[in-house]
Amino acid sequence: MSESLPAATVRTQVTVPLRFSDGYATTARLFTFDGLVDGREHLAFALGDVTGAGERAARVPLVRPHSECLTGDVFGSQRCDCGPQLREAVQRIADVGGYLLYLRQEGRGIGLYAKLDAYALQDAGLDTYEANVALGHDEDERDYTVAAQMLAALGVGPIAVLSNNPEKTEQLGRLGVRVTEQVPTGVFLSPANADYLAAKASRAARAADLPFVR
Ligand SMILES: [Zn+2]
Numbered sequence: 001m002s003e004s005l006p007a008a009t010v011r012t013q014v015t016v017p018l019r020f021s022d023g024y025a026t027t028a029r030l031f032t033f034d035g036l037v038d039g040r041e042h043l044a045f046a047l048g049d050v051t052g053a054g055e056r057a058a059r060v061p062l063v064r065p066h067s068e069c070l071t072g073d074v075f076g077s078q079r080c081d082c083g084p085q086l087r088e089a090v091q092r093i094a095d096v097g098g099y100l101l102y103l104r105q106e107g108r109g110i111g112l113y114a115k116l117d118a119y120a121l122q123d124a125g126l127d128t129y130e131a132n133v134a135l136g137h138d139e140d141e142r143d144y145t146v147a148a149q150m151l152a153a154l155g156v157g158p159i160a161v162l163s164n165n166p167e168k169t170e171q172l173g174r175l176g177v178r179v180t181e182q183v184p185t186g187v188f189l190s191p192a193n194a195d196y197l198a199a200k201a202s203r204a205a206r207a208a209d210l211p212f213v214r
Contacts, residue, residue: 005145005148005149005152005175005176006035006037006149007035007149007152007153008033008034008035008036008146008149008150008152008153009033009034009035009153010031010032010033010034010153010154011031011032011033011034012031012032013029013030013031013032014029014030015027015028015029015030016028016029016030018090020087020090021076022087024087024090024091026047026048026090026091026094028045028046028047028090028100029045029046029047030043030044030045030046031043031044031045031046031150031153031154033149033150033153035149035153036146036149036150037145037146037149038143038145038146040104040105040146041104042101042102042103042104042146042147042150043101043102044099044100044101044102044150044154045090045099045100045101045102046098046099046154047090047093047094047097047098047099047100048093048094048095048096048097048098049097050097050098050099051097060157060158060159060160060180060181061096061097061098061099061156061159061160062092062093062096062097062098062099062159062160062162062183063093063098063099063100063101063151063156063159063160063161063162064089064092064093064098064099064100064101064161064162064163064185065101065103065144065147065161065163065168065172066082066085066086066089066100066101066102066103067082067103067105067106067108067109067142068102068103068104068105068106069082069083069106069107070106070112071115072086073086078192078193079119079192079193080193081193081197084186085185085186086100088185088186089162089185092162092185093162098159098160098162099150099151099154099156101147101150101151103142103144103146103147105141105142105143108132108137108139108140108141108142109137109140109141109142109143110132110135110137110141114132114135114137117131117135118131118132118134118135119131121134121135122195127195127199128199128200129199140167143171144168144171144172144175145175147172147175147177148172148175148176148177151177152176157178158178158179158180159172159177159178159179159180160179160180160181160182160183161179161181161182161183162183162185163182163183163184163185164184164185166182169182
């Protein structure tokens with residue numbers, strides 16, 4: 001019952017050594033694409049042994065669809081947990097083999113400026129979802145069509161999804177991606193993101209009994 005998925009193709013692939021601020025280093029194979037439905041420049045990072053040939057290779061690659069968060073991923077903003085989640089995902093995927101899909105859908109898909117508008121509303125008392133709605137957006141506008149397109153272009157079969165969000169797994173399933181398992185990520189609590197994480201945890205589809213890290 002999958003929707004028909006427009007075909008995308010690999011445009012370029014290139015090897016890039018990665019080093020994070022805590023010293024963790026690995027090597028990624030970066031893929032760019034032609035034909036992604038929204039025309040944005042999404043990236044796939046192949047990490048670890050994805051060929052299936054090595055002893056530690058996972059039969060089913062571990063895949064993290066990560067939505068871009070400029071403030072969290074790049075600047076270490078403490079208002080969300082995106083930076084630590086990205087850092088954790090890269091290492092966990094590199095350990096077993098798989099892909100990090102870096103999706104250019106900032107602020108749950110509403111964009112960077114609107115995300116900061118929403119922060120201002122949150123400072124006035126709304127939670128992260130209420131703020132998006134107050135700005136005329138849906139609670140969550142993320143769409144994983146391009147993630148499914150990238151996996152198809154890479155020739156990836158069944159995957160394990162690294163996420164705490166069942167919505168990602170459901171959307172990928174509807175798009176024809178076979179998900180064998182949803183693997184939870186850590187939850188990264190800081191004083192500044194406690195309200196944000198509480199709002200995430202209180203939403204119906206999200207597991208409230210996640211393990212807390214840090
Ligand atoms: Zn974030």
